[in-house]
Amino acid sequence: MELLKKRILNDGKALSENILKVDSFLNHQIDPELMDEIASEFRSRFDDRTFNKILTVESSGIAPAVMTGLKMGLPVVFAKKAKPSTMTEEYYTAPVHSFTKQKDYDVAVAAKFIKKGDRILIIDDFLANGSASRALIAIAEQGGAKVDGIGIVIEKGFQNGGKLLRELGYRIESLAVIEEMSENHIRFRD
């Protein structure tokens, strides 16, 4: 998605070989119009599939997921990073390891929001080692649902998450894939 790549080059900042800062339009300040464009792109790329639900993780996945939900007419469920006090009923959990933040945490979704037979589209802001996507897949499976597509705003192509998930048969649509990065340098995959 050219608009997104241009935005990453203009307003993003590679801090190192691993860390990309896109906090001016994606994960701290959000550009709603860009989210709207991103949502249109996801709808178009997954035009050949039918879903009944979008699944994402708080917090940075919510903006692109909810815009995509509006375009595609789908409800959005976001996994929580801690079991909330009002989540008294049954819930599914799965562990996530964040390399960026060097920590492990569980994500949780109330069981009632994952139904047997659900065809789920995962939407997330980043795909790196794939730990968050795999946790969402595990949660979907716990509820007897199937993940039929994964839409990613920015994929770090130099980490193995995308490769691993594609080898497992998952259809991933990444709107920008970074092939290589270093301080103040970003190269996209063609």
Place this chain on the structure above:
Amino acid sequence: MELLKKRILNDGKALSENILKVDSFLNHQIDPELMDEIASEFRSRFDDRTFNKILTVESSGIAPAVMTGLKMGLPVVFAKKAKPSTMTEEYYTAPVHSFTKQKDYDVAVAAKFIKKGDRILIIDDFLANGSASRALIAIAEQGGAKVDGIGIVIEKGFQNGGKLLRELGYRIESLAVIEEMSENHIRFRD
């Protein structure tokens, strides 16, 4: 907002005099079409004011805030509940006390996203004791910005946050104000 009140009565659940569960359409599963309607309502209610930025708090504020940002043509900044590892620069912080979760935490916004002279619209999912809104006001003031409006999806009118902020002169538009609540009973303010 009648549509919202109806939805709260149909799909929300009062667990006690204080806790309202709206996790099927607002803060766990999200109904993007409802968010779209909510955004239209905020735009209409704040039609007489000019803002250049929306400020909210992760996570549940993001969906209504980003939809409102799209309708009003404004960027959205969400305060983070922990200082992220990629937030290396200067930031503003303020403490929040959550009565529902019985805990204190800080929220943080990178200083570069709050500019002197900014006219800020706060959007959040709930207003109860007003602690989150007051933290966002404090953050705005640290950056020399002014909060010119507060848009709330659901106000717990029986807690004192709304009263307190209105007495301080803040314009608050709450789309549904709950006057009184008990287990399985919800009464709205007229």
